[in-house]
Each structure stands twice: as C-alpha cells, then as structure tokens.
Amino acid sequence: xxxxxxxxxxxxxxxxxxxxxxxxxxxxxxxxxxxxxxxxxxxxxxxxxxxxxxxxxxxxxxxxxxxxxxxxxxxxxxxxxxxxxxxxxxxxxxxxxxxxxxxxxxxxxxxxxxxxxxxxxxxxxxxxxxxxxxxxxxxxxxxxxxxxxxxxxxxxxxxxxxxxxxxxxxxxxxxxxxxxxxxxxxxxxxxxxxxxxxxxxxxxxxxxxxxxxxxxxxxxxxxxxxxxxxxxxxxxxxxxxxxxxxxxxxxxxxxxxxxxxxxxxxxxxxxxxxxxxxxxxxxxxxxxxxxxxxxxxxx
Amino acid sequence: xxxxxxxxxxxxxxxxxxxxxxxxxxxxxxxxxxxxxxxxxxxxxxxxxxxxxxxxxxxxxxxxxxxxxxxxxxxxxxxxxxxxxxxxxxxxxxxxxxxxxxxxxxxxxxxxxxxxxxxxxxxxxxxxxxxxxxxxxxxxxxxxxxxxxxxxxxxxxxxxxxxxxxxxxxxxxxxxxxxxxxxxxxxxxxxxxx
Numbered sequence: 001x002x003x004x005x006x007x008x009x010x011x012x013x014x015x016x017x018x019x020x021x022x023x024x025x026x027x028x029x030x031x032x033x034x035x036x037x038x039x040x041x042x043x044x045x046x047x048x049x050x051x052x053x054x055x056x057x058x059x060x061x062x063x064x065x066x067x068x069x070x071x072x073x074x075x076x077x078x079x080x081x082x083x084x085x086x087x088x089x090x091x092x093x094x095x096x097x098x099x100x101x102x103x104x105x106x107x108x109x110x111x112x113x114x115x116x117x118x119x120x121x122x123x124x125x126x127x128x129x130x131x132x133x134x135x136x137x138x139x140x141x142x143x144x145x146x147x148x149x150x151x152x153x154x155x156x157x158x159x160x161x162x163x164x165x166x167x168x169x170x171x172x173x174x175x176x177x178x179x180x181x182x183x184x185x186x187x188x189x190x191x192x193x194x195x196x197x198x199x200x201x202x203x204x205x206x207x208x209x210x211x212x213x214x215x216x217x218x219x220x221x222x223x224x225x226x227x228x229x230x231x232x233x234x235x236x237x238x239x240x241x242x243x244x245x246x247x248x249x250x251x252x253x254x255x256x257x258x259x260x261x262x263x264x265x266x267x268x269x270x271x272x273x274x275x276x277x278x279x280x281x282x283x284x285x286x287x288x289x290x291x292x293x294x295x296x297x298x299x
Numbered sequence: 300x301x302x303x304x305x306x307x308x309x310x311x312x313x314x315x316x317x318x319x320x321x322x323x324x325x326x327x328x329x330x331x332x333x334x335x336x337x338x339x340x341x342x343x344x345x346x347x348x349x350x351x352x353x354x355x356x357x358x359x360x361x362x363x364x365x366x367x368x369x370x371x372x373x374x375x376x377x378x379x380x381x382x383x384x385x386x387x388x389x390x391x392x393x394x395x396x397x398x399x400x401x402x403x404x405x406x407x408x409x410x411x412x413x414x415x416x417x418x419x420x421x422x423x424x425x426x427x428x429x430x431x432x433x434x435x436x437x438x439x440x441x442x443x444x445x446x447x448x449x450x451x452x453x454x455x456x457x458x459x460x461x462x463x464x465x466x467x468x469x470x471x472x473x474x475x476x477x478x479x480x481x482x483x484x485x486x487x488x489x490x491x492x493x
Contacts (some may be wrong), residue, residue, distance in 0.1 A: 047319065047463060047473070054424040054461060063427035071361055071376030071428040111361040111374075111448060155379045155403070155425060172493040179489065183481045186474060188379050188403035190425040191493060237489055241481040246425060247403060249477045279426040 001008045007086040009291055010096045011110045014295050016285040020149035021076065021126075024283035029297050031218045032255075032280050033059060039192060039245075039252040048250020053107055055245070055278055070279040073110045074151030080213050083142030087289055093133060094144070101213025102127045113154070136214060143289040148282060148299060150215055156189035156277040163206055165269040166268035174199060174271045175234060181273045182238055182254065185242065187247020190277035194218065194256045195238065197230075198272040201262035210274035213258035215282060217298065222259055231257050245278075257281075306398065307352030310417035316464045318471040322421055323460040327439070328400070330358040330452030332378065336386040336458045347442040348451055350394035352437060354421070357401035359448040362438065370438045375454075376428025379403045380420070391418035402426075404456065404465050404474035413468055418467035422473070434459045 036059065040052035062069045078097050082090060105112055105126040114128040115121060126132075161181040165173045178197055185191075194216075198209030222228045234257040242249025255278070264270065284299035304312060305326040316322065329350060338344050361374040380401030387409040390396040397418055399405065402425030405413075413419060423431070440453035468471045 050321070050461060050463070051424050052429065054427055058424070058427035058430040061433060065429060065433065067429040067432060068361070069429055070426040071358075071374045072378070072426075073361070109361075109363070111359070153426075158379065159376040175493045176490065178487060183478070183485065186383055186403065186478060187422075187425075190402065237492070240489060241484055243481055244475060246422060246467065247477060248422060248473050249480075277426055 005041035010092045012291050012293060013088065013093055013096035013145070013287060014100040014103070016147060016287060017078070017097045017149065018107070019282045019295070020147065020285055021101055021104040022110070023072060023295070024149050024151055024281040025110070026062060026066065027283070027297060028059060028279065029217065029279060031298060035147045035218045035255045036278065039255065043243055043245070043251050047248045048244040050251060051248065056108040058079040069281065070153060070277075071111065071130055072153040072155065073113060073126065074153050074281070075113065075157070076126055077135070077150045077152050077211070078132055079135045079148040081137045081139055081146040081211070083144045084138065084140045084259060085143035085289065086145045087143075088145070090136065097132055097134060097147070098127050101125075101132050103168045112206055135208070142148055146284060146299070148185065148215060148284040150282045153190070153277050153279065156193060156275040159185040159189040159275045160207070160210075161273040164203060165271055169265065169269055171230070173271070176235065177244055177271050178234055178273055179237060179241065180230055183241050183243060184242065184277060186243060189275040190279065191243060191247060191280050192255045194251040194258060194276040194280050195234070196274040196276060197234065197256050197257065197259045198274070199259060199261045200264035200270065201290035202268070206270040206272035207274065209260035209262060210272040213260045214223060214274050214280070215275035218256045218280070220258065224261070227259050227261055231259050234259070246258065306354040306432055308397055309352060310397065313419045313469045314417055316419050316467055316468045317469065318464050320464045321460070322462040322464060323458055324354055324456055324462065325458070326456065328354045328356050328454045328456050328459060330356045330360065330454060332357060332359050332449040333383060334446045334449035335451055337393035338381055338443065338446065340386055342391050346394070346451055348440060348453060350390065350396045353396045354400055355390065355396050355455070357399070358452070360400055362448070365475050368441055368444070370381065370441055372432055372435050372438055374428050375432045377402050377423045377425055377431065379425070380405050384409050387418070389410035400462060401402055404472065406473055406482040407472060410466055413466055414470050417468055419464055419468060421462040422465035423462055
C-alpha cells in the first residue's frame with residue numbers, strides 16, 4: 001500500500017506543478033495587481049503614468065484573452081516547504097517538478113528557453129541539467145508540502161549583482177550597493193518590480209537569499225524589526241531616484257524591497273541583489289499528505 | 300506629440316520624432332533578436348527579407364506551427380535591447396532600418412549612428428505581451444526557421460503601441476536623461492542619508 005500512496009502522491013505533485021507553471025504565467029497575484037494599480041494612480045510623471053496604464057491594461061487583456069502576461073516563460077524555479085512527515089521523498093518531489101515543468105511546456109505549448117550554457121543548444125521543454133532549480137526548506141513536526149512556482153524572467157535575472165563588502169563598510173555600504181545596482185539597471189529589468197536583497201552568509205548564500213526575497217508577496221514584511229527597517233528605508237530611497245517605470249522616469253521605481261539575512265563570518269559582509277520584474281509571476285499549491293491539493297495564488 | 304506612422308517608412312519621417320513623443324505603428328514590423336543579428340553581422344549572411352525603411356522589433360515569439368512556414372501568434376512580447384546595441388550601426392547604415400523597437404534602451408553609443416544615418420529607438424512597455432499580441436494581425440513571413448524562435452519574422456500590425464521615442468536622431472536619449480538625473484539625486488540628496 002505504501003508504494004501505491006507514494007506513486008499517487010508523485011503524480012499529484014507532478015500535476016500540481018504542471019498547473020502552477022501555466023497558471024503563474026497567466027494570472028498574476030492579487031497583491032501585485034493592487035500594487036500596480038496603486039502605483040498608476042499615484043504616479044505624477046506623464047510618461048511613467050502612461051507606462052503604468054499600459055501595464056494595467058495588459059494584465060486585463062491577459063485575463064480576457066487567457067494569454068500569458070509576458071512572453072518570457074522564464075527559467076523554472078520552485079520553492080518547496082517540505083514537512084518532516086510528508087510521505088514522499090524529496091528525490092521523488094524533484095522528479096515530479098521536473099516532469100510537471102516538461103509537460104506544461106509541451107502540452108500548452110509554452111516557449112522553451114532552456115539551453116546548454118556553452119553550446120546554446122535548446123532542450124525544448126524548459127528542463128535541463130539542474131533545471132528546474134529548487135529551493136528547499138524542511139519543516140519539522142508537519143506532514144504537508146507547499147510548492148511555489150516562479151517562472152523567472154531573464155530581463156530581470158540579468159540584473160543580478162553581488163558584492164563582498166568588508167565589515168568596516170557597514171550597513172551604509174549595503175544600502176549604497178543596492179541603490180547603485182538599481183540605478184545602473186535602469187529600464188532593463190522592467191521596473192517597477194520587487195527588489196530582493198540577500199545579506200550575510202557566504203557569496204552563494206547571499207544570492208540564494210536574494211532569490212528567496214523576490215518570492216515573497218509584495219506587501220510582506222520581514223519579521224525581524226531591524227531587517228524590516230532596512231526594507232522600508234531602501235524602498236523609500238529607491239523611489240527617490242526617479243528611474244521610474246521602464247527606466248523612462250517617474251515616482252515609482254520599485255513596488256517593494258524584500259531583505260533576507262543569514263549570520264555571517266566576522267570577516268564577511270556580503271550583499272546580493274536579485275531583481276523581479278513588474279510581471280512578478282508566482283503561484284502556489286498546498287499539498288496534503290492524503291493527496292488533496294489547495295491551489296493558492298496569494299502565498 | 301503623438302505620431303501615427305505606417306512602416307516601412309522614410310528617413311525624413313523618423314527625423315521628425317523627438318525623445319518623449321509617442322508613436323503608434325501601422326503596416327509591417329520585422330522581428331529580430333540576438334541570433335538573427337549575429338548571423339547577419341558576425342557571419343556576414345544577407346537577410347532573406349529587406350530591412351529597408353523597416354521598424355525592427357526585439358522579440359522571440361511564442362507561436363504555434365500551422366504548416367510549412369506558417370505560424371500562428373500565441374504570445375509576442377519584447378526583450379531587453381541593450382545587449383544588441385552593437386548591431387545598431389549596421390542596421391541603420393547598411394540596411395536603412397528606420398526604427399528599432401525594444402525595452403530598456405540601447406547603450407548611449409547607439410545615439411551616434413541613429414543620428415548620422417537616420418534611425419530612432421522606440422520604447423515599448425516590456426512585459427506587456429498579452430496586449431502586444433492583440434496588435435499583431437498576422438505573421439506574414441518567417442525566414443531562418445533554424446534559429447527558432449530567433450528567426451526573421453514579418454508581422455502585419457494594427458495600432459501597434461503605445462511606443463515612446465526613447466532615443467531620437469537629434470542625440471537625445473530619455474534613458475540617459477533619467478540616468479543623469481538619478482545620479483545627481485544620489486550624490487546630492489541620497490548618499491548623505493545612508
């Protein structure tokens with residue numbers, strides 16, 4: 001019986017993943033819709049306002065025509081929270097997410113973007129070696145599985161930045177690096193979006209945390225009050241730069257700034273920036289141990 | 300100021316445009332991307348469709364194949380232009396393309412060939428692909444299908460836009476203006492408060 005349950009659950013996770021990938025591309029979350037609408041209403045710059053109007057129109061057109069919000073179907077990234085007692089091994093969850101991504105791409109069909117990095121030969125199904133990329137979090141005393149799918153667009157991903165600051169540079173240098181990165185990126189990452197900042201850890205962990213940060217809902221605030229304060233300050237300062245929607249000037253340069261942190265070495269002060277475009281696609285599924293699934297656009 | 304232009308067009312028409320103006324396009328647009336331009340300029344292959352007077356769009360569309368050389372548009376959007384900046388001179392000088400449509404802007408060095416040979420950069424709203432797709436009536440011609448999806452695409456469009464003149468033939472770039480202003484704000488009012 002145990003084998004049957006495992007097999008069915010793997011199929012359930014695969015089906016959920018195939019659904020999430022397409023759903024995320026078509027139906028952006030309500031918190032993002034609200035933020036884009038509020039930005040349009042607030043914007044005082046003429047060109048910026050026009051661009052935000054077009055963005056909001058585009059979201060409605062995607063709803064009406066059941067089309068993708070943006071043509072870039074992205075690189076498949078999943079965020080998985082796995083309970084200790086969920087009856088399917090991570091190795092099988094990984095297989096299911098890969099197969100779900102492949103099926104969604106071929107069955108819809110979606111544009112496939114995934115290529116070999118050296119030969120640039122396409123795989124044709126949005127999977128590849130080490131792709132999809134999965135972020136894992138393991139949760140004790142729980143038997144559930146949460147899967148969040150983020151098809152990550154390349155225009156924003158190309159605007160990723162890492163700097164190994166030194167401790168004597170302090171927090172001021174962290175803020176300056178984020179400001180310089182976002183100003184330098186200009187219109188290329190499709191602003192106004194979500195800025196993810198990872199601080200601490202090691203070089204790879206800082207960037208990993210920046211990527212975790214862009215996956216949070218627009219209005220989400222870090223529970224650590226010191227980190228939340230940094231989020232607020234960066235948000236206000238970035239919107240003073242005037243980069244504006246699509247880098248053509250305006251009051252709204254970012255919709256949100258999320259910071260994630262880890263402890264670090266006495267010698268280190270790493271900071272990483274990962275950008276998420278205005279079309280910050282994400283969709284989630286809560287999968288229960290009995291195989292039932294609750295889809296959730298807002299998680 | 301708003302302009303409605305039918306492409307292909309001539310040099311005089313695009314020289315009238317000023318950074319900050321808005322444009323709606325009728326007629327035809329040709330889709331190109333990295334691989335297409337690498338083949339034209341780095342491999343020296345003549346493009347199998349004329350770019351004379353053309354509006355070029357930085358795109359790699361989602362399409363469904365209907366038959367031999369026939370495709371239906373599914374979702375057509377626009378990619379980041381900056382990484383294709385180095386092809387600007389060849390496009391306007393040798394092929395007489397008159398407009399490059401993309402997002403995020405070309406690098407500042409593209410201003411010189413645009414001004415000298417008569418071409419403009421038109422900014423589209425990046426990511427707004429669902430809307431853009433409704434403005435494309437038909438894919439009329441596809442060449443270099445082996446580069447899929449980075450082929451040469453000829454689209455017939457209707458009311459394509461809104462586009463904003465991001466870089467004009469008079470040496471003005473909205474992107475540069477915004478960058479200069481942002482750096483001034485950083486130096487004068489922001490860095491001191493960190």
